[in-house]
Every structure is written in C-alpha cells, then in structure tokens.
Amino acid sequence: MTEPHALIAVEMGIDTHQEPVVFLRADSEVCRAEGFNANTRIQISLGERAIIATLNVVTEAVIPPGQVGFSRIAWQRLGLTGGESVTLSHAPVLHSMSAVRKKIYGNQLSPKEISDIIQDISAHRYSDMQIASFVTACVDRLNSDEVIALTQAMVASGKRLSWPAKLQLVDKHCIGGVPGNRTTPIVVAIASAAGLVMPKTSSRAITSPSGTADTMEVLTNVRLSLAQIQATVREVNACLAWGGAVNLSPADDMLIRIEHVLDIDGVGQMVASVLSKKLAAGSTHALIDIPVGPTAKVRSQHQARQMASLFDTVGKALGLKVRCLITRGEEAIGYGIGPAQEAQDVLAVLNNAPEAPADLRERSLFLAAHLLNMAGQADLATTVGQAREILDSGQAWAQFQRICTAQGGLKAIPQAACRLELGAGHSGTLLAMDNRRLARLAKLAGAPISPAAGLRLHAKLGQALARGQPLFTLYADSQGELDYAADYYANNHDLFMIGEAP
Numbered sequence: 001m002t003e004p005h006a007l008i009a010v011e012m013g014i015d016t017h018q019e020p021v022v023f024l025r026a027d028s029e030v031c032r033a034e035g036f037n038a039n040t041r042i043q044i045s046l047g048e049r050a051i052i053a054t055l056n057v058v059t060e061a062v063i064p065p066g067q068v069g070f071s072r073i074a075w076q077r078l079g080l081t082g083g084e085s086v087t088l089s090h091a092p093v094l095h096s097m098s099a100v101r102k103k104i105y106g107n108q109l110s111p112k113e114i115s116d117i118i119q120d121i122s123a124h125r126y127s128d129m130q131i132a133s134f135v136t137a138c139v140d141r142l143n144s145d146e147v148i149a150l151t152q153a154m155v156a157s158g159k160r161l162s163w164p165a166k167l168q169l170v171d172k173h174c175i176g177g178v179p180g181n182r183t184t185p186i187v188v189a190i191a192s193a194a195g196l197v198m199p200k201t202s203s204r205a206i207t208s209p210s211g212t213a214d215t216m217e218v219l220t221n222v223r224l225s226l227a228q229i230q231a232t233v234r235e236v237n238a239c240l241a242w243g244g245a246v247n248l249s250p251a252d253d254m255l256i257r258i259e260h261v262l263d264i265d266g267v268g269q270m271v272a273s274v275l276s277k278k279l280a281a282g283s284t285h286a287l288i289d290i291p292v293g294p295t296a297k298v299r300s301q302h303q304a305r306q307m308a309s310l311f312d313t314v315g316k317a318l319g320l321k322v323r324c325l326i327t328r329g330e331e332a333i334g335y336g337i338g339p340a341q342e343a344q345d346v347l348a349v350l351n352n353a354p355e356a357p358a359d360l361r362e363r364s365l366f367l368a369a370h371l372l373n374m375a376g377q378a379d380l381a382t383t384v385g386q387a388r389e390i391l392d393s394g395q396a397w398a399q400f401q402r403i404c405t406a407q408g409g410l411k412a413i414p415q416a417a418c419r420l421e422l423g424a425g426h427s428g429t430l431l432a433m434d435n436r437r438l439a440r441l442a443k444l445a446g447a448p449i450s451p452a453a454g455l456r457l458h459a460k461l462g463q464a465l466a467r468g469q470p471l472f473t474l475y476a477d478s479q480g481e482l483d484y485a486a487d488y489y490a491n492n493h494d495l496f497m498i499g500e501a502p
Contacts, residue, residue, distance in 0.1 A: 005030040009046075009078075009086045012069040018257060019128045020053035020074035022088075025063050030088055041091040041127060044068070046084055051077045052091045052125050077124065096120045097130065103137040111149035118153035122251040131258045135269065142268030144310060148317045150268070154276035157251040159226060161199060161282040169197050170375055171278050172367060174289040175270060175307070176208055177297025179439045180334040180457075182342040183289070184212045185219075185240055185400065186349055186364035190390045191371050192238035193399035199233045201243035201281050203253075203273075206260050209442035209454055213242035214339045215346065218451045221408035232406040240403060248280035249273075265297065271310050278320060285321045287371050291329025295435040301326065323374055327363065331433050331461045334360040338447035338454015340413050341475065347413075350397040359460070365391060416452040416475035418482040422489060423468040424498055430463050432497040441474075441495070445485040450477040455485075465498060 007030065012023055022044060024031055036042060040055045053074050063069050068086065070078070078086070099113035109117075117134060120126055126134075142150065163169060172187050188200050202212035202222075216222050222242040224232065229246065232239040244253045252273045259265055278286045288311050291297075292304045308324035315322030334345040334357040348356035349364060365387045372383035390396050404410040438455075446453030458470040465471070474489075476482035489495070 005033065005088050006085050007068040007088060008066055009075075009080050009082070009084045010063070010067050010069050011075045011080070011082065012071060014071045016071035016073055018073055018254070020051055020077055020124070021056055021071040022053045022074055023056050023058050023063060023069035025060050025065070026057050027060055031057065034088070034090065043089050043091045044074070044078060045087045045089070046078055046080070049078055054127055091125075094120055094125055094130075100130070100134045100137060103141070104133065106141065108143065109146055109149070111152070114146065114149040115153045115156070118150070118157050118251045121254055122157040128258060131254060132262060135255055135258050135262065135264070135266075138269055139264055139266035140268065142266070144313045147268045147272050147310060148314050150272040151276045151279070151314055151318060154249045154252045154272055155279050158247045158249045158280060160248070160280050161226060161229065163282045167197060168285065168375060169199060169281070169283045170285045170287070170371055171198065171200060171281065171283040172287040172289070172371055173274050173278070174291065175274070175297060176206070176265070178291045178293065178329040178435055179209060179332040179337040179442065180342055180345065180360070181291065181332075181363070182210070182212065182215050182334065182346055183360065183364040183367055185216060185346045186360070186391075186396065187368045187371060188238050188240055189350060189396040189400040189403065190364070190368040190387050192236065192403070193390050193395045194372055194377065194386065196237065196371065196375050196377075197233060198238040199229055199281050199283075200239060201229070201241050201246065201248060201277060203243055203256060203277070205448045206256050207263050207265055207439070209337050209439050209447035210339045210342055211448070212240070213244070214448040214451070215342045216240045217242070218339045218343045218413055219346075219411055220404040224407060228407075232403070236399070236402045236406050238399075238403055239407065241407070243277050243281075249276045252276055267307055267310065271307070271314055275311070275314055275318065275320060275322075279318060283320065285371075285374050286315065286323075287367060287374060288322060288324040289327055289367060290324055291327050293329030293331070293435060294432070295437075296329035298329070321374070323370065325367070325370060327366075329435070332435060332438055332457060333357070333363060335457045336454065337438065337442040337457070338445070338475065339451040340416070341454045341456050343413050350391075350400050352392060352394070352397075361391075414452040416450075416477055418476045418479050420474045420482055420486055421470050422472055422474065422486070424459075424465040424471050424496075425467070425493055426498060427465060427467045428498040429501040430459050430461055430465055430496060431499050431501065432461065434495040437492055437495040441485055441489055441492075444481070444488050445474050445476045446478075446481045450481070453477055453481065462501070471496060
C-alpha cells in the first residue's frame with residue numbers, strides 16, 4: 001500500500017454547491033503515482049479530520065506545483081484556514097453501493113442495507129451522482145417495509161428534539177403539487193393559539209416555487225438551532241423553522257437536494273422524508289394534506305388513497321398517529337405564487353383583510369379544525385367553529401406575531417424590481433389551469449431563489465374574463481428573468497384554459 005501524498009491546500013473560490021471538489025494539475029506526481037483521473041473519488045486528510053471529494057484535473061497554469069485546490073464546500077468541510085499540508089489517498093470502498101446497484105435491478109433492500117446507504121450519505125461519502133443513482137432507483141419502487149426502514153434510518157442519521165415525557169406534539173404537512181397552498185403558517189397560528197404544542201420544522205422547495213420555509217423566511221428568521229426551537233416553543237407553544245438548519249434528518253436534506261435537481265419526488269421517499277422529520281421533531285400526531293387534481297402531484301383518488309394508506313402504515317409502525325385528508329387540487333390556492341407573494345396572502349388571511357383569498361382561508365380553517373380534533377380538543381363540528389373564532393377574533397394574528405417575535409421579529413416583505421401584467425388572450429370563462437406549468441412559470445421568474453420573484457393571479461376558476469383583462473402579474477428581480485418567464489408563457493398560453501362554461 002502506498003503512503004498518502006502531501007500537498008499544500010489552497011482555496012479556489014469555486015462554488016460546487018454541496019459536493020466537495022478538489023483540483024490537481026494534470027502533471028501532478030500524485031495523479032501519476034496513484035492513477036487518479038478526472039472524477040476519481042479521493043480522500044483528503046488533515047490530522048484526524050478527513051473528507052471524500054471528487055477530483056477535477058486542471059492545466060498547469062491554474063495551480064502551482066505542490067498544491068491542491070479546494071472548492072468552497074470542500075474547504076469548509078475539512079475546516080481549512082490556508083496553507084495546511086494535507087494528504088491525498090484513494091477513497092475507501094463504499095460497500096453500500098452494492099445495495100444501490102441491487103435496488104437498480106429492482107430487488108428489495110433489507111433494513112441493514114438501507115441503513116448503510118443512509119449512513120454513508122449522511123457522512124458525505126456519496127457523490128451527487130451516487131445519490132442520484134439511489135434516488136432514481138427508488139422512485140415508486142419501495143414497498144412499505146423499505147419505507148419504514150428508510151424512515152428509521154433517516155431519523156437515526158441526525159439529531160432529535162427532546163421534550164417532556166407524555167407531552168402531545170402536533171404537526172401538519174402538505175405533500176405539495178398545488179402552487180400557493182401556504183396553509184401551514186395559518187394553521188400553526190390557530191392551533192398554537194388554541195393551546196396545542198406545534199414545533200413546526202419545514203423544508204424548502206423541492207419541485208415548487210416555494211416551500212413553507214422559503215415563505216416564512218421572508219417574514220422572520222427560520223434558521224433556528226435546536227435550543228432556539230425549544231426555547232421558542234416553551235415561550236409561545238410553536239415555531240416555524242427550517243428543518244435543514246438543525247440537522248434533524250441530514251440524509252433527507254441531501255436526498256431532497258438531488259430530487260430538486262432531477263425534479264422528481266417518489267412516493268416512498270416522500271413518505272419517509274415527511275415522517276422522518278415529524279419523528280425527529282418529536283411529534284406524536286401528524287396531519288397530512290393530499291391535494292388531488294389533473295395537474296397536481298397526485299392526479300387520482302386511487303393514487304391518493306394508496307399514498308394515505310402508506311402514510312398510515314408507516315406511521316403506525318413507528319408510533320406516530322397520522323390522519324390523511326384528501327383535498328381538491330384543481331387550481332392554485334390563494335393569489336400569490338413564490339415566497340413573497342405567498343407571504344402576502346398569509347398575512348392577509350391572518351389579518352382578516354377584505355382582499356384575503358377565500359380559498360386559502362377556508363382550507364386553513366378546515367385543516368386547523370382537523371388538527372384540533374386529532375388532538376382530542378372536541379368533536380369535529382365543534383373544532384370547526386373553534387378554529388374560525390380564533391381566526392376571526394384576531395387571536396391567530398396575535399399568536400403569529402408572538403411566534404415571529406420569538407424567532408427574531410417580523411420582517412418587511414421584499415418587493416421585486418421588475419413586473420409585467422399579462423391579460424387573457426380572449427374572452428370566456430376560466431375553466432382550468434395547469435398547476436405544474438404555473439409552478440414552472442414562477443420558477444423561471446426566479447422563485448424561490450429570489451424571494452420576491454413569482455407571480456400573482458388575478459382570476460380563479462369559474463371567473464368570466466374579457467379579452468385583455470388582467471390574468472396574472474409576473475415578478476422578477478431582473479429584466480432578463482422577467483423576459484425569460486414571459487417568453488415561456490408566450491409559448492404556453494394553454495396553461496390557462498379559457499372557454500365557454502358547460
């Protein structure tokens with residue numbers, strides 16, 4: 001066995017997102033001695049610390065002799081400050097990749113095999129390509145036993161919030177696929193105002209223009225530590241935090257990042273993702289909203305029932321009480337799509353503003369009532385009235401403000417630099433809208449990376465429109481992004497179906 005080779009570490013200032021990359025000269029003695037080539041996985045060590053990174057080979061003009069370049073994330077992961085002598089060697093063999101290959105060929109994985117894969121992903125031993133292989137191999141090919149094992153492995157991969165024994169903690173999640181469906185902040189405000197304990201940790205967007213964490217981040221600080229989450233919940237019964245900031249299920253966050261790039265969201269992985277976060281947060285009850293519509297993520301009642309059954313099976317196996325609600329998903333909820341636009345709708349509903357979207361308000365009340373009922377506060381007919389009273393009286397808005405204050409204060413909603421209003425191409429009734437392409441339109445405008453980007457609808461299904469009547473307004477931070485999104489719409493006018501009402 002050859003001894004590892006030592007080189008001086010230098011930061012290249014190159015952003016490779018979350019995948020560590022190192023750079024060696026093509027004429028490097030290390031490359032020749034070890035047989036390293038471009039895309040080789042290598043181990044870089046500094047004392048007892050080590051990372052695994054992907055090798056990129058550069059020309060002699062890029063790096064001086066005797067040095068190895070680091071991307072930003074590789075530099076951070078190894079904890080370098082500059083000038084250190086690091087050693088390079090071949091990366092250890094990843095035995096869990098044999099299980100990934102087993103799944104690629106359609107075979108069932110054991111709990112041990114799934115655990116080994118998740119442990120290696122959590123330890124940053126997998127490249128993005130290897131994670132993508134696992135993700136795609138599992139899309140709609142996991143049975144309930146595998147989903148249970150995947151959920152358990154994800155929970156074990158990170159930290160867990162601890163709470164007093166026998167404390168009932170409730171949570172709520174929407175599986176997505178319907179733009180603008182930002183009910184969570186409203187539901188959390190109502191439920192916690194009613195006395196329920198709700199430590200809500202949410203994800204950022206995967207395939208949508210905004211996740212709950214993205215929308216909440218334009219209103220308050222969501223990057224809370226575990227201690228801050230616990231302190232906030234002790235103070236105001238709830239929080240609205242980004243789960244990725246507290247390492248509750250780090251392997252899931254890595255899978256989500258790859259799913260985002262691939263624009264896929266398999267059912268088994270989604271169930272494991274959702275429930276692992278609930279369990280890691282210490283939740284005892286979870287309400288799951290499953291919207292169904294022709295262009296939603298779930299397109300049939302049969303598919304929704306299958307998903308609900310899987311949620312129920314995994315929840316029971318892991319001691320979590322789950323209730324799934326199958327809801328309507330034919331059109332976007334609310335008027336805003338994108339972090340800032342959705343935040344405007346949330347505040348309008350909480351403030352009982354005349355312009356508040358009625359569909360977002362009613363859906364939030366429906367979900368909050370079920371959550372109160374799940375927690376045993378009263379029968380459903382009673383909790384429906386209870387939720388409405390909390391919202392109508394201003395208690396929910398006061399509670400939301402308390403939550404934001406405890407998390408660092410309520411912020412002003414950012415405004416986009418550029419906007420463009422687009423009208424109906426002809427008169428008629430708005431009969432349908434394509435949720436998937438509507439979400440894509442908002443993403444092309446820059447959402448959620450640009451919080452102020454997105455769009456605002458001016459019409460809902462069933463509304464009569466005159467030719468040229470405003471249909472929606474696009475928002476972007478640059479003219480280029482605005483033009484890019486507008487060009488997409490110019491080639492996809494049928495994402496809104498305007499015709500004669502039946």
